[in-house]
Amino acid sequence: MDVKQLRALLAIAETGSVTRAAELLHIVQPAVSRQLRLLEEDIGTPLFERGRRGMDLTEAGHILANRARRALHELDQAKADIAPAPGIVSGTVTIGLLPSTGDLLAAALVSHLRQQYPQLTVNISVGYAGYLQQWLEDGAVDLALLYDPKPSALLEVQALLDETLYLVGLPEKNLSITGDMALHDVAELPLVLPSQPHGLRLLLDRACASADIHLNVVAETNAMNIQKNLVFGGVGYTILPGVAVFDDVAAGRLTATAISQPALRRKIVLALPLTRRSSIAVRCAVTELRALIKQKLQQGEWPGATWLVE
Structure with missing residues (x-):
């Protein structure tokens, strides 16, 4: 089991397709298939159920994907923390977006962050609110949009809009x-x-x-x-x-x-974990995400929504 295999696993899980995972990882499809095959051989059990509608994680796949997401996030963060460049925002930030917001926000958010902070690596994880909240609490993502979550002593939340x-x-x-x-x-x-x-x-x-x-x-x-x-x-x-x-x-x-x-x-809130200190990279991502959402509202691209931040 290695990092390439785990990244292939998560890419297939997020896209539901080896072909789309290859495009996401910028490698050829046979390489992704090989990484998955080697990983399944190492684990000793299938990690996906292959059907006409795509590839869905098995129970074992869900367990490994959740652990892999946290492990890769910690590795990326460790690389950023070991030798940060003075005066430059660098490292990795993982942002959780809801399925209903991903198409509108993901490309623009990554583009804005890359323009402002070229040394920053941006990861986007898409999932329903319950999964995103769990990933936040587990340390798999650094910040996320949620639907007005249940009160949690582990999260800091700010209501952004009502839709x-x-x-x-x-x-x-x-x-x-x-x-x-x-x-x-x-x-x-x-x-x-x-x-x-x-x-x-x-x-x-x-x-x-x-x-x-x-x-x-x-x-x-x-x-x-x-x-x-x-x-x-x-x-x-x-x-x-x-x-x-x-x-x-x-x-x-x-x-x-x-x-x-x-x-x-329903309310959409921006959530951050209280269990760890937010890095400069995370704080920059928060600022850009808030500004982008407000901009989309002002441009009429978020019908039925009302901005809630003072």
């Missing part, structure tokens, strides 16, 4: 981005929703329980892209924040309308 949740459907459903639909009407529609314990699903379930409303859930998935693909396939409607469907609505591929009575909104 509306939208009912999303195909164009012929004639949903209006400027209109709204009551939750009890939404509940009668066939819905494709995240599975529990996804934060959005928990929010929906709490709102429905308070109003004695029962949702008509026809499919569940823990992947946002599959949520949207099932809508594209005509299976039903889904519920997502505006940032997750901004491009699709603008291009006419989907339509959306806000949910009301009660209005469904």
